[in-house]
Amino acid sequence: MKECKECPWKIRNKHNDSITEFSKRMDKPHNCHMTKNGGDKLWEINDETKCRGRLKYEKKNSQLE
Numbered sequence: 001m002k003e004c005k006e007c008p009w010k011i012r013n014k015h016n017d018s019i020t021e022f023s024k025r026m027d028k029p030h031n032c033h034m035t036k037n038g039g040d041k042l043w044e045i046n047d048e049t050k051c052r053g054r055l056k057y058e059k060k061n062s063q064l065e
Contacts, residue, residue, distance in 0.1 A: 002052060003051075003052045003053040003056070004032055004034045004052065006033070006034050007032075007052065007053040008020050008033065008051075008053065009053025009054060009056065009057060010053055019033070019042070019057065020053075023054060023057075024029050024057075027059055028043065029051065029054045029055075029058070030043055030045070030048055030050075030051050030054060031043075031044070031045060031046055031049040031050060031051060032049050032050070032051045032052065033051075035049045044062070
C-alpha cells in the first residue's frame with residue numbers, strides 16, 4: 001500500500017494538515033484528493049479511491065489497540 005506523491009498524510013502544509021487533523025478528530029476516512037472524484041467528493045468514501053495514507057494510519061492505530 002503506497003500513498004500518492006501528493007498524499008496529505010505524507011506532505012505537510014496548511015491545507016493538508018487541515019485534512020488530516022479533521023480526519024483524525026472526526027475519525028473519518030476520506031478519498032484520495034488526486035483522483036477524479038476524490039477532490040470533489042473528498043468525504044464521500046469510495047473503497048476504490050480511499051486515501052492510502054489514511055488506510056496506513058488506520059492500520060497503525062488498530063495495531064496499537
